[in-house]
Amino acid sequence: MNALPAQRVAVATPGGRYDILIGDGLLQQAAPWQGLPRAAQAVIVGNPTVDAAYGAALQAALAPHYAGLTRLCLPDGEAHKDWASLELIFDHLLARGCDRRTVLFALGGGVVGDMTGFAAATYMRGVPFVQVPTTLLAQVDSSVGGKTAINHPRGKNMIGAFHQPVRVVCDLATLDTLPAREMAAGLAEVIKYGPIADMDFMDWVEANLPALLARDRPALAQAVRRSCEIKARVVGADERESGLRAILNFGHTFGHAIETGLGHGVWLHGEAVGCGMVLAAELSAELGLVAPAHAQRLARLVEAAGLPVRAPAMPLERWLELMRIDKKAEGGEIRFVLLEAPGRAAVRPAPDDLVRRVIARRTGA
Amino acid sequence: MNALPAQRVAVATPGGRYDILIGDGLLQQAAPWQGLPRAAQAVIVGNPTVDAAYGAALQAALAPHYAGLTRLCLPDGEAHKDWASLELIFDHLLARGCDRRTVLFALGGGVVGDMTGFAAATYMRGVPFVQVPTTLLAQVDSSVGGKTAINHPRGKNMIGAFHQPVRVVCDLATLDTLPAREMAAGLAEVIKYGPIADMDFMDWVEANLPALLARDRPALAQAVRRSCEIKARVVGADERESGLRAILNFGHTFGHAIETGLGHGVWLHGEAVGCGMVLAAELSAELGLVAPAHAQRLARLVEAAGLPVRAPAMPLERWLELMRIDKKAEGGEIRFVLLEAPGRAAVRPAPDDLVRRVIARRTGA
Numbered sequence: 001m002n003a004l005p006a007q008r009v010a011v012a013t014p015g016g017r018y019d020i021l022i023g024d025g026l027l028q029q030a031a032p033w034q035g036l037p038r039a040a041q042a043v044i045v046g047n048p049t050v051d052a053a054y055g056a057a058l059q060a061a062l063a064p065h066y067a068g069l070t071r072l073c074l075p076d077g078e079a080h081k082d083w084a085s086l087e088l089i090f091d092h093l094l095a096r097g098c099d100r101r102t103v104l105f106a107l108g109g110g111v112v113g114d115m116t117g118f119a120a121a122t123y124m125r126g127v128p129f130v131q132v133p134t135t136l137l138a139q140v141d142s143s144v145g146g147k148t149a150i151n152h153p154r155g156k157n158m159i160g161a162f163h164q165p166v167r168v169v170c171d172l173a174t175l176d177t178l179p180a181r182e183m184a185a186g187l188a189e190v191i192k193y194g195p196i197a198d199m200d201f202m203d204w205v206e207a208n209l210p211a212l213l214a215r216d217r218p219a220l221a222q223a224v225r226r227s228c229e230i231k232a233r234v235v236g237a238d239e240r241e242s243g244l245r246a247i248l249n250f251g252h253t254f255g256h257a258i259e260t261g262l263g264h265g266v267w268l269h270g271e272a273v274g275c276g277m278v279l280a281a282e283l284s285a286e287l288g289l290v291a292p293a294h295a296q297r298l299a300r301l302v303e304a305a306g307l308p309v310r311a312p313a314m315p316l317e318r319w320l321e322l323m324r325i326d327k328k329a330e331g332g333e334i335r336f337v338l339l340e341a342p343g344r345a346a347v348r349p350a351p352d353d354l355v356r357r358v359i360a361r362r363t364g365a
Numbered sequence: 366m367n368a369l370p371a372q373r374v375a376v377a378t379p380g381g382r383y384d385i386l387i388g389d390g391l392l393q394q395a396a397p398w399q400g401l402p403r404a405a406q407a408v409i410v411g412n413p414t415v416d417a418a419y420g421a422a423l424q425a426a427l428a429p430h431y432a433g434l435t436r437l438c439l440p441d442g443e444a445h446k447d448w449a450s451l452e453l454i455f456d457h458l459l460a461r462g463c464d465r466r467t468v469l470f471a472l473g474g475g476v477v478g479d480m481t482g483f484a485a486a487t488y489m490r491g492v493p494f495v496q497v498p499t500t501l502l503a504q505v506d507s508s509v510g511g512k513t514a515i516n517h518p519r520g521k522n523m524i525g526a527f528h529q530p531v532r533v534v535c536d537l538a539t540l541d542t543l544p545a546r547e548m549a550a551g552l553a554e555v556i557k558y559g560p561i562a563d564m565d566f567m568d569w570v571e572a573n574l575p576a577l578l579a580r581d582r583p584a585l586a587q588a589v590r591r592s593c594e595i596k597a598r599v600v601g602a603d604e605r606e607s608g609l610r611a612i613l614n615f616g617h618t619f620g621h622a623i624e625t626g627l628g629h630g631v632w633l634h635g636e637a638v639g640c641g642m643v644l645a646a647e648l649s650a651e652l653g654l655v656a657p658a659h660a661q662r663l664a665r666l667v668e669a670a671g672l673p674v675r676a677p678a679m680p681l682e683r684w685l686e687l688m689r690i691d692k693k694a695e696g697g698e699i700r701f702v703l704l705e706a707p708g709r710a711a712v713r714p715a716p717d718d719l720v721r722r723v724i725a726r727r728t729g730a
Contacts, residue, residue: 040696083448094519099695122487124692125514125525126605149490154459160490161526240491327489330464331405 006032007225011232013239015146016164020228022139024217026171027057027132033065037128037166039101041068045089045116046107047076050134053177058107058132066103070096074112078265081111081151089119100124103166109135109182110142110269114157117148121163131165134174136186136220137270140193140227143168145235145248151264155325156256162240170228172220184306185270187212188251190223191301192277193230195294196250196337196345201226202301209304246328247345250337251277254311254359257322261314274307275362283350283358284339294342311362319359320352371397372590376597378604380511381529385593387504389582391536392422392497398430402493402531404466406433410454410481411472412441415499418542423472423497431468435461439477443630446476446516454484465489468531474500474547475507475634479522482513486528496530499539501551501585502635505558505592508533510600510613516629520690521621527605535593537585549671550635552577553616555588556666557642558595560659561615561702561710566591567666574669611693612710615702616642619676619724622687626679639672640727648715648723649704659707676727684724685717 006023026032042065044051044058051073062069072092074085093102106116106129113131120129131143149160175183190212194202204222205212211219231248238245255276258267267275281295303309314322320334328335333349340346371388391397407430409416409423416438427434437457439450458467471481471494478496485494496508514525540548555577559567569587570577576584596613603610620641623632632640646660668674679687685699693700698714705711 083452087448090517090524091519094517094523094690097690097694097697099697100692101695122524122526124523125512125527147490152455152459154456158459158489159455159487161487162490325459325462327465329462330466332462332464 007221009225009228009232011144011164012236013146013164015162015239016166018165018167020144020168020170020232022170022172022221022224022228024172024221026169027054027061027174030061032169033061036065036130037101037103039066039103041070041096041098042066042103042105043092043098044069044071044105044107045112045119046071046073047112048073049076050108050112054107054134054174058105062105068096074115078111078151078259078269081115081264083150085115086119086150089116090123093123100127102127104129105132106130106143107132107134109133109138113138113143114147114149114160117146117163117165118150118160121148121161126163128166129163131168133168133170135178135182136175136224137182137189139170139224140186141189141231143170144228144231146239154260156259156264157327170224172217172224175215175220180306181268182270183213183215185268185274187305188270188274188277188302188307190227191298191305192250192273193227195277195281195298195339195342196247197230197234197343198226199343201230202343206301209301213306246347247337249328250345251280253323253326253328253334253336254279256326257319258312261318261322262312267308267312271308274302274305275309275311278302278309279311279358279362280336281339282362283336283354286354286358287338287350290339290341294339309362310364311359313363316356316359320355372586374590374593374597376509376529377601378511378529380527380604381531383530383532385509385533385535385597387535387586387589387593388537389586390538391534392419392426392539395426397534398426401430401495402466402468404431404468406435406461406463407431407468407470408457408463409434409436409470409472410477410484411436411438412477413438414441415473415477419472419499419539423470427470433461439480443476443516443624443634444628446480446629448515450480451484451515454481455488458488465492467492469494470497471495471508472497472499473503474498475503478503478508479512479514479525482511482528482530483515483525486513486526491528493531494528496533498533498535500543500547501540501589502547502554504535504589505551506554506596508535509593509596511604519625521624521629522692535589537582537589540580540585545671546633547635548578548580550633550639552670553635553639553642553667553672555592556663556670557613557615557638558592560642560646560663560704560707561612562595562599562708563591564708566595567708571666574666578671611712612702614693615710616645618688618691618693618699618701619644621691622684623677626683626687627677632673632677636673639667639670640674640676643667643674644676644723644727645701646704647727648701648719651719651723652703652715655704655706659704674727675729676724678728681721681724685720
């Protein structure tokens with residue numbers, strides 16, 4: 001039964017070196033929690049859903065290490081990824097006299113991880129934190145690399161900081177209870193790594209998609225490990241996104257426009273990224289960078305994963321306006337992550353006309 | 366007339382290397398603004414008072430460098446050093462489509478500098494900023510070293526980040542219009558550097574206090590330069606305050622208790638630090654670390670600078686409670702910056718009884 005041994009992926013950045021542990025049932029084990037920073041107090045930050053499912057187990061695993069160990073629930077969902085939720089963390093910490101050695105544990109998906117990470121980055125100018133991602137999306141993407149943020153009504157992740165976790169613990173067992181829609185959203189980020197960095201991995205994902213959708217543990221372990229390896233390599237080379245790291249945002253320029261345009265939380269982040277990757281690949285094909293067949297192949301994979309490939313109906317000028325406030329934009333020029341070849345991506349601008357044409361085709365406008 | 370040439374103090378930290386320029390009339394000159402990061406947009410952040418006095422001059426000096434250059438006023442005062450004011454900066458930036466190359470200029474005192482710096486640390490996960498301090502306190506202390514923060518109702522500077530400016534430009538001419546009370550508050554931080562790091566400088570400050578209070582430019586230039594040199598040396602050795610840097614908080618544990626206990630803004634920060642240094646020196650004497658005469662000498666200097674040396678009346682247990690949430694506290698134990706000898710300081714705990722005795726004597730309780 002308890003077949004899979006834990007796997008380890010190392011991340012080395014100027015901001016710190018840490019391990020990603022991947023395995024089955026890690027939450028209940030003792031080993032994953034050894035060697036973390038010592039402190040009088042620690043706080044497990046979650047939301048009502050993950051706290052009910054895993055809060056007590058994590059608390060039991062951490063109890064030997066922290067005399068003052070408490071749990072805190074944030075309101076669930078992307079719509080609450082804001083300052084008001086952050087204040088709940090600060091109030092909890094200050095009410096308990098938590099000092100600047102206090103360790104925060106982010107138990108949950110990307111929203112909990114981003115907010116807990118930003119709270120850790122800024123509480124007393126920085127305390128250590130551990131990512132315990134319980135969604136596929138968080139395990140393969142958002143928990144790794146030290147990007148933390150909250151949303152602003154005008155744009156997603158506009159306020160944040162780079163703050164690396166001291167460890168990431170991915171327990172594959174937590175994916176069992178994940179709703180199908182969130183599973184698909186996570187697969188969007190898994191699929192992403194193929195076209196931008198590793199076509200062998202794209203082949204593997206295509207071949208193993210049924211196993212992944214069926215939550216086959218060895219398949220999930222392989223998908224999470226390879227995704228984290230690629231992300232660790234990219235982040236290690238460019239922690240602060242001065243260049244290479246931006247390729248991890250493949251599909252995100254269109255995706256963020258969808259999320260902000262519809263209102264945060266209407267589409268899941270992974271859904272918006274799935275559709276956004278299709279748009280970015282088709283834009284790459286329009287520019288003659290890759291063959292149309294390559295874009296079509298990606299669109300089929302995104303659709304097979306259960307993700308939307310039809311873009312939401314918004315006026316074309318609204319799309320462009322939303323993308324101009326993307327963090328990669330410079331001097332009002334939108335900069336897209338485009339495929340330069342199968343398995344390779346780069347950041348470049350594109351003519352507005354081509355962008356409009358690609359969007360129009362996918363919205364049926 | 367325009368006698369003083371600009372002086373330069375270099376700060377080298379892992380987070381970046383930058384210059385502090387000190388001189389007379391720098392705001393109007395071209396040279397101090399050469400070689401800053403290029404960007405399509407820049408924003409001068411001030412408050413109504415400094416903006417009216419210096420906003421137009423700084424805008425004229427920067428106009429050749431930034432096509433989109435705007436000014437923004439925050440509400441004045443420590444009581445507004447909060448998230449609501451920070452949001453004004455983010456709204457201004459996002460409404461203008463400011464990207465992550467945008468340069469922020471903090472024109473004002475410590476409050477403007479801390480908030481603008483924290484906004485720069487977190488807008489799109491970090492944009493460059495320049496400190497243009499217009500108070501003595503900001504010129505000799507808060508604008509140097511990369512500490513940025515906002516207050517929380519439960520404690521001062523509780524939420525923040527380390528984010529180094531790309532330059533600090535100290536125009537001594539801006540001190541002419543500083544109210545006497547703020548001038549004294551700035552002198553508190555100047556006085557601080559002597560007992561913790563340089564007794565020759567303490568001798569010099571004692572001898573030149575009348576000239577400093579009369580705002581004699583050469584005396585001010587010397588006080589600002591020497592203060593910045595000492596701060597740069599300490600910050601260069603310990604950017605993130607893992608050890609040595611904490612000595613710069615001499616007087617601040619008591620001082621923050623005063624500020625938070627009375628309500629932010631009732632006493633000026635420098636006033637609280639002035640009184641706090643007297644308390645910390647007397648606590649050092651109680652512990653037998655320095656002679657009582659040394660503490661008395663410091664108290665006389667603080668008083669001669671026009672700063673309060675009588676502590677506000679708060680219940681003794683309230684003092685202790687307030688100091689336990691100081692950022693230097695660990696596991697509920699208050700850690701004070703104490704004088705170990707004239708010109709040398711270190712962080713250490715102290716028995717509650719001695720702390721109570723020292724406070725009681727200075728409040729007349």
